[in-house]
Amino acid sequence: ILDILAGPSSEGGARGRESFRDMLQQGLLDDQEIEIDVPNKEKNGGDFEGGNSNPQVVAMTDLLQRLTSSSKKQSTERKKIPISEAKEIITELELERLVENVDLRKSAIHAVEQTGIVFIDEIDKICSSREGFSSRSADASAEGVQRDLLPLVEGTTINTKHGNVNTDYILFIASGSFHAVKVSDMLPELQGRLPIRVELAGLTEDDLYRILTEPVANLVDQQIELIGAEGVKLKFDDDAIREIARMAAQLNKTVENIGARRLHTVMERIM
DSSP states (O other): OHHHHHOSOOSTTHHHHHHHHHHHHHTTTTTOEEEEEEEOTTTTTTTSSTTOOOHHHHHHHHHHHHHHHHHSOOOEEEEEEEHHHHHHHHHHHHHHHHHTTSOHHHHHHHHHHHHOEEEEOOGGGGOOOSSOOSOHHHHHHHHHHHHHHHHHHHOOEEEETTEEEEOTTOEEEEOOOOSSSOGGGSOHHHHHHSOOOOOOOOOOHHHHHHHHHSSTTOHHHHHHHHHHTTTOOOOOOHHHHHHHHHHHHHHHHHTOOOTTHHHHHHHHHHO
């Protein structure tokens, strides 16, 4: 940008160049328009993908892009744009040049394969009780999902748009409430691939109190701000928060244990 504004660097124009540099750093020239060469995405094959979600197609188009971009010089077009936009474009181009020699995909795939963790939540929702077979179709579909998960957890090679990823050493952690079904209702093969089983204790009154007080955007503060928008000042005493936690814990014990979601129910009734 300095070369465009002040011309190529020379001993005679050093003072003028420095003054331009100071103005450029201060943002005084951001609205000034300059002409630069911008990469032409259409001619460089930027529209290869076409929104295809198939990983094999995406991988192939990505390979074609790299082959075409490496075999021929990238097409550019000269545009007159403000310096503020030119800074972003030039920064992106320089970053691409720096990253060209670093195989980020290879290191990323290696990191995923060796230290990756996959968390599967609500795994009980794909289980069906073996005691009653009233809904055969639901049982079949649930078992099908488990069978799809099985090779991933056991260890297989997955074809992604960034390359092949082996799941042999990826840690899989699954969780679920298992209210309607038992862990033993899962496929025996899937149970065998998730060998360490931990049963979490229910939230106590003290835990619920901490949930109401410790988070930055806790439920109590949310209600205070919500009512404050209507010009009403709302204040919760510590004893009141303790009572909300006690009531939520009591309802979880007597009605149904839905964890911290019970706080929303109690708070809604109070408000």
